[in-house]
Amino acid sequence: MRPQLELPRSRVWRRGLAAEGRVLVAPGEAVSPETIVAETVLGARPLVVDLGPGRAVVVEGQEVQAGDVLARRKRAFAPALEVRAPAGGKVLLIEGRELLLQPPAAAVRLEAQLPGCIAAVRTGWGADVEGCFGLLRGHGGWGASCWGRLGEDIVVSPEPLSQGLFHALASHGVRAIIAPSWENEPGGLASGTSVFLTEPVRGRAMAPPIAEALRDHAGQLVALDLRESPLLAFLSPGPRGMQCFGSGSWVRTGDGRAGRLASAGRRQRYFESGVIAVPAEVDFGDHVETLALDSLEWVA
Amino acid sequence: MTGPASLLGVDVGSNFTKAALFEAIEGRYRLVGRSQARTSAGNHVYDGLERACAHIAQVAGRELFAGGEPLAGDVSPGRGVDELAVTVSCFRPLRVLATDPQAAAAARSERCRVHLLTGRTLAEEVDSAASGAWDAVAGRERDVERALLLLGVGPRRLQSLDAQPGTERSGPTVRVVTGQTGDIGRQLRELALERALEELPGLPDLASAATQPLESSAGGLGELTRLIASRFGLRLAIADCGSTQTAISRATPTELSTRVLLHPRALTDIPVTEAGISAMHDALQDLLAGCAEQELTADVIVATGALARCGSWSTPALTLLNGIRPAGVVQLALDAAGIVGPLSSLARAFPEAASEVFERHALTGLGAAVCPRGSLRAGAKAVDVRWRVGDRPDQQRLIKAGELVRLAVPPGERVSLTLHPSREVDVGLGRPGVAASATVDGGRVGLIVDAREAAAKSQRRPWEAALA
Numbered sequence: 104m105r106p107q108l109e110l111p112r113s114r115v116w117r118r119g120l121a122a123e124g125r126v127l128v129a130p131g132e133a134v135s136p137e138t139i140v141a142e143t144v145l146g147a148r149p150l151v152v153d154l155g156p157g158r159a160v161v162v163e164g165q166e167v168q169a170g171d172v173l174a175r176r177k178r179a180f181a182p183a184l185e186v187r188a189p190a191g192g193k194v195l196l197i198e199g200r201e202l203l204l205q206p207p208a209a210a211v212r213l214e215a216q217l218p219g220c221i222a223a224v225r226t227g228w229g230a231d232v233e234g235c236f237g238l239l240r241g242h243g244g245w246g247a248s249c250w251g252r253l254g255e256d257i258v259v260s261p262e263p264l265s266q267g268l269f270h271a272l273a274s275h276g277v278r279a280i281i282a283p284s285w286e287n288e289p290g291g292l293a294s295g296t297s298v299f300l301t302e303p304v305r306g307r308a309m310a311p312p313i314a315e316a317l318r319d320h321a322g323q324l325v326a327l328d329l330r331e332s333p334l335l336a337f338l339s340p341g342p343r344g345m346q347c348f349g350s351g352s353w354v355r356t357g358d359g360r361a362g363r364l365a366s367a368g369r370r371q372r373y374f375e376s377g378v379i380a381v382p383a384e385v386d387f388g389d390h391v392e393t394l395a396l397d398s399l400e401w402v403a
Numbered sequence: 404m405t406g407p408a409s410l411l412g413v414d415v416g417s418n419f420t421k422a423a424l425f426e427a428i429e430g431r432y433r434l435v436g437r438s439q440a441r442t443s444a445g446n447h448v449y450d451g452l453e454r455a456c457a458h459i460a461q462v463a464g465r466e467l468f469a470g471g472e473p474l475a476g477d478v479s480p481g482r483g484v485d486e487l488a489v490t491v492s493c494f495r496p497l498r499v500l501a502t503d504p505q506a507a508a509a510a511r512s513e514r515c516r517v518h519l520l521t522g523r524t525l526a527e528e529v530d531s532a533a534s535g536a537w538d539a540v541a542g543r544e545r546d547v548e549r550a551l552l553l554l555g556v557g558p559r560r561l562q563s564l565d566a567q568p569g570t571e572r573s574g575p576t577v578r579v580v581t582g583q584t585g586d587i588g589r590q591l592r593e594l595a596l597e598r599a600l601e602e603l604p605g606l607p608d609l610a611s612a613a614t615q616p617l618e619s620s621a622g623g624l625g626e627l628t629r630l631i632a633s634r635f636g637l638r639l640a641i642a643d644c645g646s647t648q649t650a651i652s653r654a655t656p657t658e659l660s661t662r663v664l665l666h667p668r669a670l671t672d673i674p675v676t677e678a679g680i681s682a683m684h685d686a687l688q689d690l691l692a693g694c695a696e697q698e699l700t701a702d703v704i705v706a707t708g709a710l711a712r713c714g715s716w717s718t719p720a721l722t723l724l725n726g727i728r729p730a731g732v733v734q735l736a737l738d739a740a741g742i743v744g745p746l747s748s749l750a751r752a753f754p755e756a757a758s759e760v761f762e763r764h765a766l767t768g769l770g771a772a773v774c775p776r777g778s779l780r781a782g783a784k785a786v787d788v789r790w791r792v793g794d795r796p797d798q799q800r801l802i803k804a805g806e807l808v809r810l811a812v813p814p815g816e817r818v819s820l821t822l823h824p825s826r827e828v829d830v831g832l833g834r835p836g837v838a839a840s841a842t843v844d845g846g847r848v849g850l851i852v853d854a855r856e857a858a859a860k861s862q863r864r865p866w867e868a869a870l871a
Binding site: 104105107122123146147148149151153195196198201203205240303304331332356357358374375376377378380393394395396397398399400401 | 419439440441442443444445446450495524525526529533549552553554555556576668669670671672673674675676677679680712713714715
């Protein structure tokens with residue numbers, strides 16, 4: 104079993120392109136966070152151009168340059184009305200008074216995000232950066248993947264994130280916010296600031312071992328991968344001890360509370376609810392509860 | 404018996420790996436041991452499977468794992484199993500852009516996040532298409548081609564006009580899925596498994612170790628439902644509430660439909676208190692309501708997964724009535740042994756074994772439910788129920804609109820039932836006011852008559868006492 108927070112030791116940070124491209128590094132090569140490890144070209148979102156009352160003077164499949172006339176309407180005693188291309192590209196579709204224009208593909212470059220050594224290359228797709236990293240699996244995330252210094256470019260809020268706090272931090276130009284959860288349902292997040300959430304349940308504070316690990320690594324480089332399953336890696340000056348699940352481990356209950364595992368039973372037993380499960384004693388600081396061992400998530 | 408002597412069925416879910424061992428004993432397949440282990444994202448699939456198998460191995464006295472590998476296909480006394488079959492649902496849901504409602508419905512038969520492409524103008528359609536990143540675009544071929552244009556990743560006909568070596572534009576990998584409803588579901592199922600094999604640590608190893616091809620959990624559940632429905636000539640529905648998805652498969656001897664609802668938040672709790680169980684079933688009935696087709700009709704509804712966690716038999720019965728809201732006369736049953744998940748993996752390759760074990764071990768009868776339909780004012784006569792248990796005298800009870808009534812009929816008793824509905828009420832014949840008769844089985848809860856309005860079923864507290 105692996106915990107949500109994996110303490111620092113020699114690990115790989117996987118960098119991968121969204122579409123097949125070219126890998127620019129080789130195994131054994133040292134990289135810095137800015138090193139481009141792979142690149143590809145991705146199609147930009149098509150533009151819709153309103154042709155107004157004019158008649159299209161281009162056809163589907165035609166390449167146009169920015170400023171080229173797309174549609175024209177002649178008028179008797181005035182210059183013709185013209186609609187021009189807002190960008191260069193290919194005319195994909197003309198329907199009624201709307202035209203779909205595909206801008207040229209744009210180059211996408213993938214940075215290493217963390218310093219280390221290339222452990223492996225996946226031809227055409229990406230590379231694994233090896234270094235002394237801690238890993239944290241998130242329970243949610245918004246925005247673009249990014250990297251920066253913890254506490255400077257990427258900030259931590261140990262308490263649930265409110266809209267007000269989000270906008271205040273975003274206005275200071277932070278690249279990302281690491282928070283436990285949202286305080287309330289988030290509205291539109293039209294901002295360049297990414298969000299990484301550590302807790303599964305809204306309104307919960309950050310689990311203590313996660314907050315502690317992030318606090319201990321303030322000033323270190325941190326990378327966020329927010330594409331599918333949110334993942335965070337932080338650089339560490341040295342490895343920490345091995346992690347084993349057992350008494351003293353931090354665990355999270357199904358309703359999102361974090362506590363320390365005091366003890367775990369060996370045999371199943373009946374609970375008041377009627378379910379049969381292996382019991383576990385969890386210490387929440389102010390009280391101890393007996394819960395089903397299998398309902399607990401290993402945090403650290 | 405010509406089939407395998409031992410079968411291990413495994414269902415690898417997002418939070419729990421379930422395994423069950425079945426053996427041929429005296430010519431019949433029987434459940435020997437069942438277990439589950441907690442798993443989590445990023446873990447090797449063997450991690451949970453080995454722990455689940457360790458418990459079964461202890462009970463069965465049969466070694467199931469050695470050297471970190473499951474022992475399948477190579478059997479010696481007390482060691483290994485003849486067959487290992489696996490279903491899987493712990494993969495990331497496929498993100499599907501559907502171009503029409505039929506394609507959207509087909510995509511919802513698998514573990515997919517489905518977005519229906521909409522828009523009155525080209526600009527609105529582009530916004531709709533760009534509202535996410537997609538693993539697949541599903542629909543009619545012409546519509547899919549147009550959707551690819553809106554996404555800026557197609558179309559193939561235009562790309563072919565100017566394809567020059569070295570200048571071809573590469574885009575995100577989006578799979579095109581077209582065809583009839585069944586074809587779309589099948590292709591998405593295959594794509595889901597492809598992605599799962601790429602993304603889940605250890606799944607390729609498990610696929611190699613298994614003696615049967617991997618199957619998605621929703622696909623396996625559908626196969627099991629179809630098998631049992633055709634074998635016993637039933638209209639059967641199986642409702643499975645997992646931690647990250649709820650699936651309802653409904654089959655007749657000739658038709659199958661499956662619906663999958665992804666949960667907004669994983670249900671990982673195993674409640675240890677009565678209040679916790681009640682809160683969990685509150686959540687489950689909402690999930691079932693979001694997944695079930697309206698006025699589902701079936702001869703038997705089987706509840707499995709988290710639905711089978713309960714302190715009293717009436718709890719899952721009420722959850723099924725409030726969540727699925729069936730119509731007509733239906734038998735309710737519970738997979739109290741928790742084997743439907745692992746058994747689903749065996750349904751396609753070993754139908755004999757799967758149907759035998761299902762009949763013998765997966766059905767704890769809760770009883771029959773009469774669910775009349777019709778609009779009546781509260782308190783008006785809904786249905787006059789007359790029933791006879793064995794040779795005992797006839798009994799009769801008038802049920803009014805708005806009532807939920809439990810009549811004590813213990814397990815093992817057969818009940819001859821006659822229903823005389825009021826003129827506006829249909830008891831499952833599709834003909835309001837027409838009397839019907841049926842023979843049903845008693846169960847742990849008994850015979851239930853549910854004449855409540857749909858709106859009354861969103862709450863369970865007022866009704867818990869009625870079924871207790």
